[in-house]
Amino acid sequence: MASALIRGMIRAGVTTADLVSTSDPLASTRDELARETGITAAASNFAMVERSDVLVLAVKPQSMGQVLRELAAVVTPDHLVVSIAAGVSIATISDALGAGRRVVRVMPNTPALLGEGASAYALGPNATSDDAAVVQAFLDSVGRAVRVPESQLDAVTGLSGSGPAFVYMIIEALSDGGVRAGLPRDVATMLAAQTVLGSARMVLETNLHPGALKDQVTSPGGTTIAGLHALERAGVRGALIDAVQAAAHRSAELAAVAPQ
């Protein structure tokens, strides 16, 4: 996820490679990212803190405890700390880093790589309006971003954080449908992906309700209503609601198991 954000931000021109550093205990990971993007690889998290104003914590929730312990001695109120870890609360991060630390919690998603991310963020009690502006600009450069109360971030994680995987599965299944109906795989996958992309843009750019746009496609006694009936019989709406709810629930569970 960090790689997608770094590449997306440099691609958008909101920062330049010489202003970004990465640290990762896996030398191959940090060196490859540095080589491919032109950013600097730091030898340790400690070295990163010394040279940075904004620290983005992009490790697995299960690794956050260790990282926060490493950083506690060196992070000051002069740093803005941005966490993208699912399920790790602002209170957990603030408690580990010490009083007065400026913390923002973000839930991005991987299409940020292409400037099409969907992100939400919440401010910790010491984060300033300038910090909000920095994070908003950083996320706007890689897609759309919205500020929410922290209590909504598990729901965001279930919807847009995990959502790309749900959509990829839908695209793969639509492509299977095309193949089942006789199309070559490459044609089917292109048509499926472009149909999802175009439909998403229709929702965002016409501001019409998705149900109204659905009705525009659906002729009386036609092909679309036959397909919609099959989807309703299979419970697709319920399955997608369950998927988002399950992922949101898991995000809340990670809060309990994450940094110890």
Ligand SMILES: NC(=O)C1=CN([C@@H]2O[C@H](COP(=O)(O)OP(=O)(O)OC[C@H]3O[C@@H](n4cnc5c(N)ncnc54)[C@H](O)[C@@H]3O)[C@@H](O)[C@H]2O)C=CC1
């Ligand atoms: N993958 C996704 O679509 C999204 C992930 N996230 C969050 O982003 C975070 C990272 O997830 P991924 O990028 O998928 O995982 P990843 O496993 O691809 O990346 C985590 C990186 O952290 C490094 N790392 C481990 N311990 C470290 C330490 N002590 N110091 C510095 N680096 C360390 C690992 O070597 C690895 O390169 C997670 O907390 C996840 O919840 C949030 C939104 C979307």
Ligand SMILES: O=C(O)[C@@H]1CCC=N1
């Ligand atoms: O699966 C995960 O835990 C991460 C968080 C959101 C997307 N991927």
